[in-house]
Amino acid sequence: xxxxxxxxxxxHVSLESLAELRRNPSPCPSExxxxxxxxxxxxxxxxxxxxxYQAIAKAGWQTTCFGDWGVVAAPRFLGRPAMAAALQxxxxxxxxxxxxxxxPHRSLHSVSGTISxxxxxxxxxxxxxxxxxxxxxxLLAATALLEGKKxxxxxxxxxxxxxxxxxxxxxxxxxxTQAVGLALALTPIPSPLxxxxxxxxxxxxxxxxxxxxxAAILAYLExxxxxxxxxxxxGTDLGKASFPVADQIAAERAT
Amino acid sequence: xxxxxxxxxxxxxxxTPLGHTYAAFADHLLAGRSSVERxxxxxxxxxxxxxASQLHEVPCPCGISPEEFGRLHRLELLMRxxxxxxxxxxxxxxxxxxxxxxxxxxxxxxxxxxxESDGLAGGRRVYQLEQDGESMIARTCRVLGLSGPAVSVSxxxxxxxxxxxxxxxxLQLGWVxxxxxxxxxxxxxxxxxxxxxxxRALSRRNDEPQAASRPFDRQRDGFVMGDGGAVFVLEPxxxxxxxxxxxxxEVAGYGARSDAFNMVIPSxxxxxxxxxxxxxxxxxxxxxxxxxxxxxxxxxxxxxDIAEARVLTAVFGDHIHHVPISSTKSMTGHxxxxxxxxxxxxxxxxxxxxxxxxxxxxHDPDPECDLCHVAxxxxxxxxxxxxxxxxxxxxxxxxxxxxxx
Numbered sequence: 001x002x003x004x005x006x007x008x009x010x011x012h013v014s015l016e017s018l019a020e021l022r023r024n025p026s027p028c029p030s031e032x033x034x035x036x037x038x039x040x041x042x043x044x045x046x047x048x049x050x051x052x053y054q055a056i057a058k059a060g061w062q063t064t065c066f067g068d069w070g071v072v073a074a075p076r077f078l079g080r081p082a083m084a085a086a087l088q089x090x091x092x093x094x095x096x097x098x099x100x101x102x103x104p105h106r107s108l109h110s111v112s113g114t115i116s117x118x119x120x121x122x123x124x125x126x127x128x129x130x131x132x133x134x135x136x137x138x139l140l141a142a143t144a145l146l147e148g149k150k151x152x153x154x155x156x157x158x159x160x161x162x163x164x165x166x167x168x169x170x171x172x173x174x175x176x177t178q179a180v181g182l183a184l185a186l187t188p189i190p191s192p193l194x195x196x197x198x199x200x201x202x203x204x205x206x207x208x209x210x211x212x213x214x215a216a217i218l219a220y221l222e223x224x225x226x227x228x229x230x231x232x233x234x235g236t237d238l239g240k241a242s243f244p245v246a247d248q249i250a251a252e253r254a255t
Numbered sequence: 256x257x258x259x260x261x262x263x264x265x266x267x268x269x270x271t272p273l274g275h276t277y278a279a280f281a282d283h284l285l286a287g288r289s290s291v292e293r294x295x296x297x298x299x300x301x302x303x304x305x306x307a308s309q310l311h312e313v314p315c316p317c318g319i320s321p322e323e324f325g326r327l328h329r330l331e332l333l334m335r336x337x338x339x340x341x342x343x344x345x346x347x348x349x350x351x352x353x354x355x356x357x358x359x360x361x362x363x364x365x366x367x368x369x370x371e372s373d374g375l376a377g378g379r380r381v382y383q384l385e386q387d388g389e390s391m392i393a394r395t396c397r398v399l400g401l402s403g404p405a406v407s408v409s410x411x412x413x414x415x416x417x418x419x420x421x422x423x424x425x426l427q428l429g430w431v432x433x434x435x436x437x438x439x440x441x442x443x444x445x446x447x448x449x450x451x452x453x454x455r456a457l458s459r460r461n462d463e464p465q466a467a468s469r470p471f472d473r474q475r476d477g478f479v480m481g482d483g484g485a486v487f488v489l490e491p492x493x494x495x496x497x498x499x500x501x502x503x504x505e506v507a508g509y510g511a512r513s514d515a516f517n518m519v520i521p522s523x524x525x526x527x528x529x530x531x532x533x534x535x536x537x538x539x540x541x542x543x544x545x546x547x548x549x550x551x552x553x554x555x556x557x558x559x560d561i562a563e564a565r566v567l568t569a570v571f572g573d574h575i576h577h578v579p580i581s582s583t584k585s586m587t588g589h590x591x592x593x594x595x596x597x598x599x600x601x602x603x604x605x606x607x608x609x610x611x612x613x614x615x616x617x618h619d620p621d622p623e624c625d626l627c628h629v630a631x632x633x634x635x636x637x638x639x640x641x642x643x644x645x646x647x648x649x650x651x652x653x654x655x656x657x658x659x660x
Contacts, residue, residue, distance in 0.1 A: 080370070090375075094449075095299075095452065108363050109409040113649020117514075124651070130365055131387060144421055148428070
């Protein structure tokens with residue numbers, strides 16, 4: 001089987017800058033999000049949602065309805081800083097010191113659930129992986145979902161903190177830590193969505209052999225998540241959208 | 256469904272407070288026994304909820320030394336036991352290296368549970384990144400020598416259904432020859448009990464533990480947390496038939512839709528949940544009249560049980576008054592990530608034993624949950640088609656249809 005990366009975006013943002021994104025994660029939202037949606041969300045959830053909005057903007061899909069799509073999100077070590085702080089608070093205050101937001105917003109499904117809510121996606125949503133190897137797991141689960149449920153598309157959202165460093169006991173991360181989100185819109189071939197570009201060449205499609213994504217894709221995605229060039233997350237030039245994931249996968253394959 | 260593409264359950268591994276084997280679990284479930292008690296193992300004197308259904312010991316599977324087994328985290332112990340027991344039950348254990356065996360398990364908070372248990376024991380694992388180099392599921396595959404792909408999934412309390420659905424797709428796509436699928440959770444921890452308690456989701460009927468989980472009853476006041484897990488062996492029907500395997504049921508249909516409303520609260524619009532149940536029935540090629548038993552998600556919360564009753568009434572129409580329904584969470588508590596898997600197991604028990612597990616503590620049915628309850632005692636009945644609903648935080652609504660073979 002094979003599917004296509006129809007849109008993508010990568011967002012790197014310093015944790016210091018995250019407060020602004022928490023209030024306004026979309027470059028051009030069609031309707032404002034509920035003010036409370038991201039108030040208690042984890043940093044990885046915020047940047048993951050932001051990456052999806054960026055991909056939508058780049059693909060020119062601002063008016064597209066994603067109601068029947070699915071969402072598969074693979075955060076990496078979600079909630080480590082929050083748990084460090086929660087352990088300290090539990091030691092000091094006992095049971096009443098545990099935030100009721102800890103579980104809803106730091107579980108493996110928290111990123112996908114929030115994105116589903118923000119984009120009004122009524123197809124399946126679930127979290128995948130959670131630790132090392134999450135990228136491979138997410139692609140595997142998403143392509144099975146796409147094929148098995150005959151969905152028009154699946155958002156695959158990969159997130160992490162970079163560098164992955166130990167938090168302070170307060171839960172603060174070292175200065176310079178970035179939250180990274182990478183969003184891929186996987187669609188069947190041919191895609192049911194309006195395209196503003198030609199069909200990708202065969203070598204630019206996402207392939208799986210026996211359910212395993214090829215090494216070039218994994219290598220590229222890991223590099224994007226870990227390499228972390230500092231990029232702006234606003235001001236995408238919608239008129240000159242490009243698809244770096246597909247192009248870079250092709251480049252990886254060529255090497 | 257193309258019969259050549261059918262996927263059957265041919266093995267089961269489980270450990271819950273109601274039993275460490277499928278047979279023991281079924282015995283206790285059909286006897287209407289509650290496993291809820293005052294929490295042991297940590298101080299709950301300041302917790303708003305002080306009761307749970309705890310799995311105090313996980314048995315050690317053959318082939319692992321008790322010393323090695325004892326070094327593993329409780330969640331990994333459970334996972335290892337369930338996977339090993341399922342493969343043995345399906346008669347794949349000795350031949351596991353000869354086939355591609357995939358693994359899809361619902362595991363919702365692996366790292367949080369690891370960091371918490373270590374931190375409360377005085378460790379600093381949450382700060383020591385080098386200790387988090389391999390996930391439990393990857394280690395389980397490596398240690399058990401399983402060569403297929405492996406994925407952890409989480410849709411909160413619907414995770415087990417997601418796992419079974421994924422495994423079914425993998426088999427139908429030919430990615431694996433055999434697939435382990437299910438879910439495990441050991442969520443009754445000091446901080447999780449406090450977190451859910453502070454969310455005001457849990458029952459505070461601390462003086463009557465065994466009466467606390469009472470889905471559909473007018474006096475319900477929240478759910479009761481539980482530990483446990485269930486893992487199934489799934490394989491293509493053609494293969495199972497060829498090797499004359501014992502067959503528990505067919506994984507016949509699945510539906511999943513998201514509320515897209517709130518991370519915690521069920522949507523006031525029943526549309527997505529209705530669509531999930533209808534999708535599952537359609538996928539299974541069933542009409543509402545074909546369903547012999549519904550294992551409800553019903554957790555014993557004031558809002559959730561009514562919402563589910565409305566969903567079922569919309570899907571089944573007048574027939575809802577003739578389809579027996581129960582919530583086995585009244586006995587097991589709510590196993591969170593593992594709930595759907597253990598409730599699929601309850602459906603298998605209903606099919607095999609020709610008996611419907613009850614909703615215990617149902618003495619004053621909520622008139623807003625006007626359903627055909629199996630109240631307080633098991634009831635004999637032939638079950639050919641069973642429906643299991645599971646809904647979860649994050650707005651996930653899932654429905655699984657199992658058919659007797």
